[in-house]
Structures are given as C-alpha cells and as structure tokens.
Amino acid sequence: MVWKTIARHLLSPLPAPRQADPAIAAALTARLKAAGAQKLGRSLAVRHVAAGSCNGCELELRATQNLIYDLTQYGLTFTPSPRHADVLLITGVAARNMLVAVREARAAMPDPVLTIAVGDCAVDGGVFKSSPVITGGAESILPIDLVISGCPPTPAQIIEGLLALLEAHG
Amino acid sequence: MTESWNGPGNFIALWTDATTAYALYQPGRLVSTPIAENAYPALANPAAAWFQRLAHDTNGHIATGAADTRPAIEHFTAPDGTSAWPDFPAPSGEGEHHVSVGPIHAAIIEPGNFRFLLLGEQVLKLEARLGYSHKGTLALMRGKSPRLAARFAARISGDSTIAHSLAFAHAAEAALGLIPPPRATHLRAVMAEMERLANHASDIGAIAGDAGFAFLDSRLSWHRESLCTAAHAAFGHRLMMDIVIPGGVAGDIKTNGPAAIRAAIDALETELPSLTRIFEDYAGLQDRLIGTGTIPPALAEAYAATGVVGRASGQKQDARLTPGYPPYGTLALISPVEQEGDVAARIRIRLAEIAESIRMIRDLLATLPDTEIALAPPSGTGIGIGVAESFRGPVWVWLTLESGTISDIFVADPSTIHWPLLEYAATTGILADFPLINKSINPSYSGVDL
Numbered sequence: 152m153v154w155k156t157i158a159r160h161l162l163s164p165l166p167a168p169r170q171a172d173p174a175i176a177a178a179l180t181a182r183l184k185a186a187g188a189q190k191l192g193r194s195l196a197v198r199h200v201a202a203g204s205c206n207g208c209e210l211e212l213r214a215t216q217n218l219i220y221d222l223t224q225y226g227l228t229f230t231p232s233p234r235h236a237d238v239l240l241i242t243g244v245a246a247r248n249m250l251v252a253v254r255e256a257r258a259a260m261p262d263p264v265l266t267i268a269v270g271d272c273a274v275d276g277g278v279f280k281s282s283p284v285i286t287g288g289a290e291s292i293l294p295i296d297l298v299i300s301g302c303p304p305t306p307a308q309i310i311e312g313l314l315a316l317l318e319a320h321g
Numbered sequence: 322m323t324e325s326w327n328g329p330g331n332f333i334a335l336w337t338d339a340t341t342a343y344a345l346y347q348p349g350r351l352v353s354t355p356i357a358e359n360a361y362p363a364l365a366n367p368a369a370a371w372f373q374r375l376a377h378d379t380n381g382h383i384a385t386g387a388a389d390t391r392p393a394i395e396h397f398t399a400p401d402g403t404s405a406w407p408d409f410p411a412p413s414g415e416g417e418h419h420v421s422v423g424p425i426h427a428a429i430i431e432p433g434n435f436r437f438l439l440l441g442e443q444v445l446k447l448e449a450r451l452g453y454s455h456k457g458t459l460a461l462m463r464g465k466s467p468r469l470a471a472r473f474a475a476r477i478s479g480d481s482t483i484a485h486s487l488a489f490a491h492a493a494e495a496a497l498g499l500i501p502p503p504r505a506t507h508l509r510a511v512m513a514e515m516e517r518l519a520n521h522a523s524d525i526g527a528i529a530g531d532a533g534f535a536f537l538d539s540r541l542s543w544h545r546e547s548l549c550t551a552a553h554a555a556f557g558h559r560l561m562m563d564i565v566i567p568g569g570v571a572g573d574i575k576t577n578g579p580a581a582i583r584a585a586i587d588a589l590e591t592e593l594p595s596l597t598r599i600f601e602d603y604a605g606l607q608d609r610l611i612g613t614g615t616i617p618p619a620l621a622e623a624y625a626a627t628g629v630v631g632r633a634s635g636q637k638q639d640a641r642l643t644p645g646y647p648p649y650g651t652l653a654l655i656s657p658v659e660q661e662g663d664v665a666a667r668i669r670i671r672l673a674e675i676a677e678s679i680r681m682i683r684d685l686l687a688t689l690p691d692t693e694i695a696l697a698p699p700s701g702t703g704i705g706i707g708v709a710e711s712f713r714g715p716v717w718v719w720l721t722l723e724s725g726t727i728s729d730i731f732v733a734d735p736s737t738i739h740w741p742l743l744e745y746a747a748t749t750g751i752l753a754d755f756p757l758i759n760k761s762i763n764p765s766y767s768g769v770d771l
Contacts, residue, residue, distance in 0.1 A: 153536075153599045153602060153603045156595050156596075156598055156599050156602075157536060157599075159595065160540075160595070199429050200425050200432075201425075201429075201430065201431045201432050201454070202432070203432075203453070203454045203455070203456055203767075203770075204431065204454065204479070204767065205476040205477065205478060205479035205482075205767045206430075206431050206478060206479045206480050206765065206766070206767050207476070207479025207480070207482065207560055207562070208479070209429050209430055209431060209479075210479060210480055210523075210560065211559070212429045213429050213542075214542070214545070214546060214549070216542075217539075217542040217543060217545070217546050218539055218542070218543045218546070219543065219546045220546075229429060231427035231428070243454065244456055246453060246454055246455055246456055246770075247455075248394070248396065248397065248424075248452055248453045248454075248455055249424065249432055249453050249454075251397070252424045252425055252432065252453070256425055277476075278461075278472050278473060278476060279456045279457070279458070279461060279473075279476075281461070282456055282457035282458075282460070282461055283457060283460075284455055284456065284457040285456055285457070302476075302562065303479065303560070305559060
C-alpha cells in the first residue's frame, strides 16, 4: 500500500541525501534576510511566459521548484494567472508568433510589474539572433528589469537572479 | 512514381526543397517527386498532414489533394493580424461549448493553443494550434558548416538536445563518410541514455503530479535533479548541450564523471521498485491512468507511431535497433512493447526503459574504449540521413552538404507524428483527463515549430 511505502520513506534514511551547494544556499538565505520583510513584505508571484524557447529554460525553471532548490522557501512562487503575478518572467527568442500573447499577458498584470528575461535567447535572441521570424530578446517586446543569462541558466543562477531583483526593487 | 511516393513502408517524414518533394519511409528509404507549378501530390498517410502544412508555410509548396490545408506556423495572416480557425465552427448541439487554452499555458511549459469542443465534460474534439515557438531554425542552419550548425541542432528541442545533436551528427557523418571513434560513440550513448532517464523520470512524476500525487512527483523530480547534477559533473553541462558534435564528442568524460553517474543511477534504481509499487498499488491513481487516453494499436499503426507512444500501442519500432547505430548493436537492448495504449501503458513503457537505460549506462561506462574522441569533419559534398532515438522516439535528420556547408536540411522530431495522436487521445475522455493524457504523450512544441 502507498501508506506503507510512504512510511518506509519517512522512516528509512535515504542514501546520502543531496543538497543544494551549502555555500550558495547560505548566501541566498543571508541575502533574503537582508532584503528582508520590508522589501518582500509578502510572497512574490512569478508568471512565466515562453516566447519561443527550445524548452531547455523551462526544464531549469521547473527544477527551481524541486526538493533540492525549493523555490518557495524564498517566498517566490510561480502562478498560473497573470492577474496574481508581480513578476513577468520571459524565456525564448521573442518569436514573432508570441508577440501578441506576451503583450496581452503584461496588460493583464496589475502594476507595478517587474520583468525578467531568463536565458540567452530572452537576453538577445541567443544563437537564433539573426532569424527573420523573431524580434530577438524580451527587450524587443517590453522593457526588462533584469536579465539572467545562460543556455540554459542553472536553477541556482535563476534563484540568485530572482533574489537580486528583490534586493534592487523591493 | 506515385506508388513509391505513397510507400510501401511506414511513413517517417515529408519535406520539400526548391525543386523536389521528399518522403522518408522506414527504415530510412528516401523517395522523391518533382515539384511542378509549385505543387506535388499529397501523401495518403494521415501522419503526413502536418509536414505538408509546414512545407506550405515555409516553402510555399502546395500538396495537391491534401485534406488538411490549415496553416502550421503562419497563423496571423489576416489583414487585421488575427487568424481564423477554419476547422472550428461554433458549437452546434445542445450543451456543446468551446474551451480555449493558450498559447500561454498554466504551467511552466512551451506555448501552443488548444481549442476543445466539449459536451458537458466529454471532449468531442481537440485542435492543437502550434507554431508559436517558430524560430526559423532550419533556415539558420543552411549555409553553415556541420560543426557550426550543431549548435542549432542542440536547440531544436532542449529536452532531447542529445538525441537531436546525435541525429544531426549521424546525418553529417553519413554525408561525409565519416566514422566517429569508438570512445565517442560510447560516450554519446551514455549521454543519450542519461537524457532518457532524466526525461522519463520527470514525465512519470509529472503524470502522477497531475493526478494529485505529489509524493511521486517530488521523488522523481529529485532523481531528475540528481541525473542533471551527475551530467554536469561528467560532461560540464546539466543538459549536456553542445557536447555531441559531427565527428565525435566535444569533450571527454571528466575523471570523476563515471562515479557521479553511477551514484545517480544507483539511487534511482534503489528507489524505483518502491515508487513503482505505489503506482501499481494505489487504486485511486490507477483509476485515473488505466483506460485513459487509449490509442488503439490500429490507429498507432496507421500513423506509424514511434517511441514511447508507439511502443505502448503495439508498435515495435526503436531506432536504436532498426536501423540501429553504434554502439547499441553490442548492448543487447530489449525495447519493451505494450498493447493497451493508455496512459498506464505509456508509464509502464517508461519504467521498463529506465531499467534498460540504467543497465546499458553501467555496461558502457565499464567498457569505454581508449581511443580519441573526435575526428575533424572534412570539407565534402554529399547527402546524409541520420537517426537517433530520443526519449520520445526517433529524430530523423536529412541534410545535403556542398563543399563543407549545409545547403539544405530537414529535421523530423517524433512529436510531429505524436501531436495528431494526442488530438485523438484527448477525445477518448473528459477534459480533466487531458493533462494526464498530454503528459503521457508529452509532445515537444519547439521540436515541431522549427
């Protein structure tokens, strides 16, 4: 039965549990404290929009929510609705076919809105830079407050970037 | 010509260049027909529809006699920048209604627009409109050397970056008559099986998560994370992008790499039996999975379905075995096949493949040949077809080289054939089952938007 298995998992020690790099985790926690309650105040909700990615960035964004990185411990959550979101997080090259959807998502968000471009494609188009069917980077659609580069950026880099945004704009 | 144009053999892909339309059949047989007055005869196979729509949108060629002429990529062509849904009339019967989802989805996934026609909760029809991730990748690969273009192949679908890089490398190597050194093919297979493990673990967990079973999702995403960390320790990149290149691999496995990989697969192997038991024992979960999203073997055969989707519906095709490529000939790979064709069968296939991949990675790491890892591709001219089995199914690449640069290329991700099957499978159940069906097939958006 499932309960037996879950109980066994709870009771038996797992083989060498892995953790996020303790140095990074400690630094992030310290920065979160410094940014503090007055800046954060409440949890920050992130609406992600894929604007023409290869889906690599989405894999790493999802990984920020796993047991190792546990994004919610920093007060950060992904939300399905732009109406609940404080942050618009864009991945991908800014494909022409996504321009309308990105603008509509931004328009549906209550101000103030912080915008982040995650991944080299969202920074400037990445390897797809010269393609005629993209406008090349999230900044070509709307003003961007922060870029997190990498192809794709690692989960730790993404979380670091999100906290940097809190510090700068809290 | 027309007879061979329409087969025989299982359809794989269709594309066009300036003068010719090409169709590819298993196990890699290429047939062609000239394009006259901007048109070529449509294929009878239903799986060809998306390819024909794509050829129209990218090259302007018309498939004469095609039943499905909707746009694949170029949607917003009306004068006011909008696009019609010609195949989606207003609900007609009592109680029928539309639900439109996307192109931005609720979760952290790629964009696509799903339109459902519902009667109560029952899905009567699903139409998936794709193309939102269209990046013009194929056009960017033309005019570049195989080594330069490999960066694009690695980004056609990030979750199968190894398989796409590998299929591309196989095609370039076939065109140039280049045989990569044995250590390279071994390392490629290690990476390909690591990629399969990470994706299968993540997919199984995501299906359970969508059925409200967070425990399985948590544990399996933990294992995916371990595999990515091991990949980083072994090859310097969590997804192992840009390491498989034409001629071999860009870097050798790091000294501590084999140990890191063994630790990750050992942990997965240790926990997998208890996680599998939860799947099998928990009636509430099985109730959501068994008989959900059934793709009958006859339909899978008509579409020549491949990969996990095909093998869960009685289709034996596995590119690692047929046509096959090194080093799988020496690994005694057993590719599992099921007949039920439902979400539960697709999970069972993935679980069986995880066990096989773990076994093969151990074998490969224990027998790494001591050779060089790459040969420089010569500047040559030729045509090559390459294939590699991704975690979804086979990725096929066709390319032509002229004096060392790519003059034309086409890439067929298995998702191209899986999308219409997802549209069908959705209509076998209620809307609330769609997330499970969708995750169990898990077609790539970027892989077909090209």
